[in-house]
Amino acid sequence: MTQTQTAPATDGYWRVGDEIADTKAPKGVPVQEKWSEHKAHVRLVNPANRRKMTIIVVGTGLAGGAAAATLGEAGYNVQNFCYQDSPRRAHSIAAQGGINAAKNYKNDNDSTFRLFYDTVKGGDYRARETNVYRLAEVSANIIDQCVAQGVPFAREYGGLLDNRSFGGVQVQRTFYARGQTGQQLLIGAYQSLERQVAAGTVTMHTRHEMLEVIIKDGKARGIVTRNMVTGAIEAWTGDAVVLATGGYGNVFFLSTNAMGCNNTAAWRAHRKGAYFGNPCYTQIHPTCIPVHGTSQSKLTLMSESLRNDGRIWVPKRAEDCPKDPRQIPEEDRDYYLERIYPAFGNLVPRDIASRQAKNVCDEGRGVGPKIEEVDHHTGQVVQRARGVYLDFAEAIGRLGKNAVEAKYGNLFDMYAQITGENPYETPMRIYPAVHYTMGGIWVDYDLMTTIPGLYAAGEANFSDHGANRLGASALMQGLADGYWVLPNTINDYLADAPFPKLAADDPSVVEALDSVKARIDRLLSIDGTRTVDSFHKALGVLMWEYCGMERTEEGLKYAIGEIRKLRDEFWSNVKVTGVNEDFNQTLERAGRVADFLELGELMCVDALHRRESCGGHFRAESQTEDGEALRHDDEFLYVAAWEFAGTGQPPVLHRERLVYEAIELKQRSYK
Ligand SMILES: Cc1cc2nc3c(=O)[nH]c(=O)nc-3n(C[C@H](O)[C@H](O)[C@H](O)COP(=O)(O)OP(=O)(O)OC[C@H]3O[C@@H](n4cnc5c(N)ncnc54)[C@H](O)[C@@H]3O)c2cc1C
Numbered sequence: 001m002t003q004t005q006t007a008p009a010t011d012g013y014w015r016v017g018d019e020i021a022d023t024k025a026p027k028g029v030p031v032q033e034k035w036s037e038h039k040a041h042v043r044l045v046n047p048a049n050r051r052k053m054t055i056i057v058v059g060t061g062l063a064g065g066a067a068a069a070t071l072g073e074a075g076y077n078v079q080n081f082c083y084q085d086s087p088r089r090a091h092s093i094a095a096q097g098g099i100n101a102a103k104n105y106k107n108d109n110d111s112t113f114r115l116f117y118d119t120v121k122g123g124d125y126r127a128r129e130t131n132v133y134r135l136a137e138v139s140a141n142i143i144d145q146c147v148a149q150g151v152p153f154a155r156e157y158g159g160l161l162d163n164r165s166f167g168g169v170q171v172q173r174t175f176y177a178r179g180q181t182g183q184q185l186l187i188g189a190y191q192s193l194e195r196q197v198a199a200g201t202v203t204m205h206t207r208h209e210m211l212e213v214i215i216k217d218g219k220a221r222g223i224v225t226r227n228m229v230t231g232a233i234e235a236w237t238g239d240a241v242v243l244a245t246g247g248y249g250n251v252f253f254l255s256t257n258a259m260g261c262n263n264t265a266a267w268r269a270h271r272k273g274a275y276f277g278n279p280c281y282t283q284i285h286p287t288c289i290p291v292h293g294t295s296q297s298k299l300t301l302m303s304e305s306l307r308n309d310g311r312i313w314v315p316k317r318a319e320d321c322p323k324d325p326r327q328i329p330e331e332d333r334d335y336y337l338e339r340i341y342p343a344f345g346n347l348v349p350r351d352i353a354s355r356q357a358k359n360v361c362d363e364g365r366g367v368g369p370k371i372e373e374v375d376h377h378t379g380q381v382v383q384r385a386r387g388v389y390l391d392f393a394e395a396i397g398r399l400g401k402n403a404v405e406a407k408y409g410n411l412f413d414m415y416a417q418i419t420g421e422n423p424y425e426t427p428m429r430i431y432p433a434v435h436y437t438m439g440g441i442w443v444d445y446d447l448m449t450t451i452p453g454l455y456a457a458g459e460a461n462f463s464d465h466g467a468n469r470l471g472a473s474a475l476m477q478g479l480a481d482g483y484w485v486l487p488n489t490i491n492d493y494l495a496d497a498p499f500p501k502l503a504a505d506d507p508s509v510v511e512a513l514d515s516v517k518a519r520i521d522r523l524l525s526i527d528g529t530r531t532v533d534s535f536h537k538a539l540g541v542l543m544w545e546y547c548g549m550e551r552t553e554e555g556l557k558y559a560i561g562e563i564r565k566l567r568d569e570f571w572s573n574v575k576v577t578g579v580n581e582d583f584n585q586t587l588e589r590a591g592r593v594a595d596f597l598e599l600g601e602l603m604c605v606d607a608l609h610r611r612e613s614c615g616g617h618f619r620a621e622s623q624t625e626d627g628e629a630l631r632h633d634d635e636f637l638y639v640a641a642w643e644f645a646g647t648g649q650p651p652v653l654h655r656e657r658l659v660y661e662a663i664e665l666k667q668r669s670y671k
Pocket of ligand 1: 460
């Protein structure tokens with residue numbers, strides 16, 4: 001690991017440190033052979049020794065659940081934590097549309113290489129080539145594993161597993177279980193996990209929130225948790241720690257993520273030395289139910305799978321927008337994705353579909369109720385409709401209502417329940433919303449963070465998706481990390497374990513416990529006048545307006561200033577009711593919002609420093625003549641790995657240069 005240089009502050013917002021590199025992926029072999037080569041040479045731990053070692057896994061979603069089950073099956077002692085009342089309530093359960101795998105069941109010329117290529121291109125050439133190839137390589141194993149667990153993937157008439165398409169690809173490689181793929185996959189992982197719980201290799205701790213990492217002699221050796229029912233603060237120690245704690249989309253307050261999703265585990269690790277990779281890369285999903293009011297606290301996704309059959313359009317003329325869509329004739333409709341991107345049509349990647357939806361609404365051609373907003377260009381408060389149609393009339397005509405219902409029935413029901421409209425009769429209204437975070441804790445090829453012994457898996461790591469994730473690739477990555485990658489790579493580190501047991505009064509343990517207690521005491525003692533949620537909401541508005549679908553230098557600098565003010569006010573005026581020694585959701589939320597207030601600033605700094613557009617990161621100053629994202633590979637062909645430099649200090653940027661050997665760098669085009 002490289003050391004931080006004390007280079008001068010850049011504009012005062014950040015400092016530049018030494019470059020960083022992944023040193024684990026084998027050198028000198030083609031990308032296709034790296035994973036086999038690596039597995040053949042990493043060190044092993046013999047089964048008798050595994051029993052002597054403890055691995056702490058935080059998270060029971062697809063990444064954490066799969067990792068804990070597999071490591072338990074391998075014979076390690078696993079301590080597994082989640083904040084929900086059951087591991088089965090991890091947010092992965094919400095995933096709807098599907099999981100990718102290069103099986104080529106449709107015989108449409110799919111292959112490992114194509115999945116690899118589509119993922120790198122989809123991420124706008126900002127992902128690490130070696131990791132992405134491995135992901136594509138193990139994708140096929142995941143499906144076999146899940147089928148063996150009994151996951152009820154959709155099947156074709158003849159009994160073979162069915163596939164559909166997701167954005168950014170021209171093949172059908174997405175496996176699905178109606179609109180409940182995440183739930184079914186999680187039940188599969190959960191069964192494996194419970195088997196290990198029964199076998200005694202995995203101990204499950206529900207309703208335990210991790211609030212700190214314990215570091216001894218530079219190595220991650222444990223965590224501190226708060227029991228969310230009793231308030232007990234406890235230390236747990238072991239030989240390695242895995243964070244599989246999900247993404248941080250809720251920094252925007254409104255997102256498709258479950259209300260509980262947060263970044264505290266990752267942020268606590270960041271503050272203790274784990275670099276944070278590409279924090280500004282956020283995915284805005286194009287097909288969500290539009291915001292309908294100011295007291296809303298959650299947004300709902302309508303799966304991307306709907307874009308297989310639904311056609312997206314708005315009226316050609318603004319004056320037609322208030323009309324009943326069924327009364328607007330074909331010639332007056334603008335199927336803008338099909339018009340602009342004839343090769344991919346409605347199945348362009350999410351970043352592109354989202355931006356175009358925003359553009360047509362900015363032009364005044366949005367549909368549905370108008371909402372109040374500030375126009376960035378004029379500073380005026382305006383009323384704008386933020387919605388576009390997702391229309392199934394053609395699909396129902398072609399396939400029949402029953403066939404559409406069989407494919408998407410639960411999604412249609414969900415839409416009808418939330419909006420009170422019948423999507424079989426009138427087109428759905430959709431608009432982009434925050435959905436996923438490509439950024440996360442920086443990891444090397446072994447998924448180890450910059451803290452030895454601390455690993456990150458699933459959405460929590462900075463991931464294989466570059467600047468934009470393709471649909472159905474998060475489930476693939478979470479399960480790849482949990483079932484296949486981590487269980488192979490962690491042995492290399494544990495070959496030097498077991499490490500000396502940490503005593504309860506070891507200074508590293510005492511320091512971590514004390515810092516958690518002090519923070520809780522501080523939150524409870526402020527006794528201000530403003531609610532935790534009002535801070536979160538205010539942060540969300542800033543993030544959405546200035547670090548959302550379009551970012552500018554001016555806007556980002558403004559947002560950083562406002563976030564700092566908000567954070568200062570939080571620590572002097574927040575009202576946290578109740579006590580620690582009880583079930584206290586206000587206290588839980590306060591800790592998470594405090595961390596979001598720091599993360600939000602880092603996201604804006606990252607977005608500010610990256611003076612290019614790539615994938616979901618659209619800098620208005622960097623676009624092609626026809627409004628597409630314009631990358632600057634000469635300057636920004638790197639992962640930005642940020643080091644925490646102390647409270648109130650500018651973070652330190654470490655660049656990891658991206659090297660493309662198997663894929664040629666190109667301007668992304670879906671036309
Ligand atoms: C509505 C929706 C639909 C989606 N549909 C798809 C899809 O069809 N296909 C696809 O590929 N992707 C989809 N995604 C994305 C995908 O679901 C997620 O990226 C993925 O499930 C994340 O899995 P994970 O295991 O990394 O994290 P999660 O499933 O979020 O699990 C996080 C775990 O960490 C625990 N945890 C977190 N913090 C702490 C803490 N401090 N202490 C203790 N425990 C903690 C939680 O309790 C939980 O067990 C969707 C996302 C959303 C929001």
